[in-house]
Amino acid sequence: MTRVIFIRHGRTSWNDAKRIQGHTDIPLNEVGREAVKGLRLPSEYLSWQVHASPLKRAVETAKLLGLGSPRLEPRLMEMHYGAWEGTTWGELETRYGDALTVRTRRGLDFRPDGGESPRELRSRLQSWLEEVGPQGRDTVAVTHKGVLRMALAMATGWDLVSRAPARLRWDRGHLFAVTNSGSGGLEVLAVNVVLEPP
Numbered sequence: 001m002t003r004v005i006f007i008r009h010g011r012t013s014w015n016d017a018k019r020i021q022g023h024t025d026i027p028l029n030e031v032g033r034e035a036v037k038g039l040r041l042p043s044e045y046l047s048w049q050v051h052a053s054p055l056k057r058a059v060e061t062a063k064l065l066g067l068g069s070p071r072l073e074p075r076l077m078e079m080h081y082g083a084w085e086g087t088t089w090g091e092l093e094t095r096y097g098d099a100l101t102v103r104t105r106r107g108l109d110f111r112p113d114g115g116e117s118p119r120e121l122r123s124r125l126q127s128w129l130e131e132v133g134p135q136g137r138d139t140v141a142v143t144h145k146g147v148l149r150m151a152l153a154m155a156t157g158w159d160l161v162s163r164a165p166a167r168l169r170w171d172r173g174h175l176f177a178v179t180n181s182g183s184g185g186l187e188v189l190a191v192n193v194v195l196e197p198p
Contacts, residue, residue, distance in 0.1 A: 002178040003138045004129075004186075005045055005193065006148050008170045009057040010036040010064070018088045021144075022081035022115065027056040028064075036064040039195035041173065045140060051132075052142035053077045062142040066198065070142060075128040078144035079121045082114025107160045118160055122150050126184035133178035151176055155186040166191045 011032035014021050028036070052062045052070035055077060062070040084092060092100055104110050108119040125147060132139055141147075148168055152158060155176060156165045166188070168174060173193035179185040 002133045002136055003048075003175060003189065004132065004141055004151075004178060005041070005048070005139075005173045005175045006141045006143055006151055007041075007061070007065070007173050007195075008145055008148055009053075009055075009061040009142060012057050014086075018090075019086055020081045020084050020088070020112075021057075022078050022085040022112075023055070024085045025055050025057075028060050032057075033060070033064060035171070036061050038197060039171070040066055040198045041140065042193070042196055045138075045173075048138040048140050050140045050142070051076060051128075053144060053147075055144075058142045058144065062140075065142075065195075067140060067142070070140075073128060073141075075124040076141055076143040076147055079118065079146040080116040081112040082116075084112040084115065105161055110160075118146075118150060118153075121146060122154065125150055126154070129178050129184035129186065133184065145170065148174055151186055152188070152191075154184075155188045168192065171195065 010028045012026045013029045014026045050062055050067045050070040051073045052058045053076040054072040054074055109117055111117045152166060152168065153160055158165050169192045172195060174191045175189040175193055177187045177189050179187050
């Protein structure tokens with residue numbers, strides 16, 4: 001069994017402003033850096049291989065957590081929000097009105113203007129899992145909120161529209177097992193694994 005613990009990157013100025021980041025390469029802000037510096041993975045995970053989204057906020061988080069230089073993996077990037085990146089959901093609600101609600105209720109087939117759908121995000125995450133699973137090497141994945149939500153959806157059958165089956169804390173790790181070696185399935189082992197002081 002191959003295990004993967006997913007960790008979300010630290011805070012950025014766009015997180016604080018509630019702006020959609022997607023593929024926009026925003027670094028951590030000072031508050032985010034200080035928060036991540038004060039955390040470490042429990043010792044049982046320190047021998048695991050480390051992969052990270054190539055976006056600055058994920059790479060910097062991995063380094064500040066003391067995980068060294070991770071292997072950069074584009075399939076761990078956040079969902080691409082196209083023309084919506086840099087806006088807030090409030091601004092989009094003003095622009096689209098009820099049509100935004102209709103679009104978001106499409107679940108896996110929701111698509112921002114010029115962006116990718118959750119179904120496409122799932123496809124690239126599954127492709128990565130199909131490679132990692134058969135290797136039998138437990139893995140730390142430093143990634144993004146959208147990827148964490150997709151991992152939960154893949155493991156539980158959650159439709160991304162109804163209430164999530166678990167409340168994920170963004171300052172903690174989320175542990176999964178890769179199941180059906182070679183097919184990229186996931187099973188939840190533990191959510192909200194507490195990161196420790198250094």
